[in-house]
Amino acid sequence: MESRAILATGFGPRKCAKIGQPLKDQISRLPDEILVYILSCLTLKEAARTSVLSKRWIDLWRSMACLDFDASKVVKKMFSIRSWGRYAGFVRKERRKYVEWVDKVLLQSDKSLALDYLRVAFYLDNFYGDKIHKWPQHAFARKVQRLELNLFPDDGPPSSRESYTFHYELFRLSSGKSQPGYSEIRHHSQIGFKSLRALSLKSLNVTGEVLEFFLINCPFLERLVVEASSVLINLRVCGPSIALKYLEEKGIVRELPQLTNLKEFVLIAFASKDDSLIGFTSLIRASPNLEKFVLKLESWWDDMVRGDRKLKKAASFPLQHLKVVELLGYYGRRSELELVEYFLENAIVLEKLIIDPRGPRNLKSPKTRKEKKQEKLARNCAKQQLRGLIPSHVEFSIL
Incomplete structure (x- = not known):
């Protein structure tokens, strides 16, 4: 038996014993x-x-030359929370933990070494502005090559606070003037911008002047991505030796174009408390040939408020081709009622109005007993609010 073991494995009993000893x-x-x-x-x-x-x-x-502060697992968990109260508490706790994590790592990392990559991606707003402000400063001091700040990843629910603003103080500029001119941001390359090759700024406020600063003072900058900046109006890409090969702007709407070919419009929006939805009518006015409009409202049941505030009215505008309106996530809030009234008053050829108390998220997953009860209440509320408003020629249904 022993000889067969030696023949099959190539190791005798003594050698096997040695293998079992702790390895160095x-x-x-x-x-x-x-x-x-x-x-x-x-x-x-x-x-x-x-x-x-x-x-x-x-x-x-x-x-380590690459510092990727990835929190995708936490972000994914956020999306699974249906209760606004639980969500808000969870976000507050995780924001604080995330900021402490970034601060701790940057403090302990070897500052004498150059950085290849720094990425921050989490739901952060201007409440943490003093903290966020120091992170790119740290990166530039270490001659970072690729920098990404994404303060609102994965299109999650919006923050109630204002967005973080990429400050001029970051470049040691004087804050005496709110909008320094092109010449005032010309010579500040001593901070460590010359190593920057890729810059991505998402869901934070950054002006055209700041972006021009990077284009002027970063001779090797090849990739620039700007997304969801509410203050970016103009951007000049010019200079004697700009190396830029890729420029992306996303989610920056300066003037709504006329969408003359648009026939069907499906809009997914997050509705908090009883915030007015009248602002969406500007999108509809920009679509003169629209025939079908579908609004899918995402909400948490415990964040919805049926108040008794005075109804707001949008400016009258004839919607000459709109035939079908569908509203998902209807709860009976004043914001939803005033939007329905807008369509009834302005959609000249309206044929069908569909109200669905179920939100888009609830269509895909099993409902709790509380959610079923809330849906029933919302359905009854819709009947009471709308039955007397609907003209006889409009087909009206509550799902």
Whole structure:
């Protein structure tokens, strides 16, 4: 039996016993450069955990050149919360934890080493402005090559506070003037902008003057992405030696174009409390040949408010081709009622009005007993509010 074991495995009993002995740590003997490269294949949190392995590993993660503060698992969990109260509490706690995490890592990382990549991606607003302000400063001081700030990832529910603004103080500029001219932002390359090759700014406020600053003072900047900035009006891409190869602007609406070919419009929006929806009528007015409009309202049941405020009215505008209006997520709020009244008053050839108390999210997942009760109340409220308003020629249904 022993000879067969030796023949099959190539190892005798004594050799097998030696294999069972504890092995020496050969990996830790590798050069720092290789170990840091291995850490770069891990997430930032996983890399930091290796500091408990031994004295050899305790400081290695601090030398990582790529700092990706990824919180996608937390963001995914946010989307699974249906209660506004639970959501708000969860977000407050996770925002604080995220900011503390970024601050701690940047404080402990080796500031003498250049950064290849810094990415911040979480639901943050101007409440944390003083903290956010320091992160790109840290990156530029370490000659970062790629910088991404995304303060509203994955199109989640909006914040009740104002967006963070990319301040001029970041570039050591004088804050005495609110809009410095082109010449005033010309010579500030001493901070470490010359290494920047890619810049992505999403869901924060940044002006054209600040972007022009980067274009002028970053001779190797090849990629610039700006998304959802409410203050960006003009941007000049000009200069003697601009290396820019890719420029993307997204979610920046200066003037609504005339959507003359649009026949059907499906709009998904997040409705908080009883905030007015009348602003959406500007989109409809920009679509003169629209025949069908569908509004899908996302909400949390415990965030909805049926108040008794005075109804608002939008400016009258004849919708000469609109035949079908469908409203999902109707709860009986004044905001929803005033929007329905707008369509009834302005849609000259309206043929069908469909009201559905179920929100888009509730169509896809099982409902709790509380949600079923709320839907029933919303359905009854819709009947009471709208029955007497609907003209006889309009087909009206509540699903």
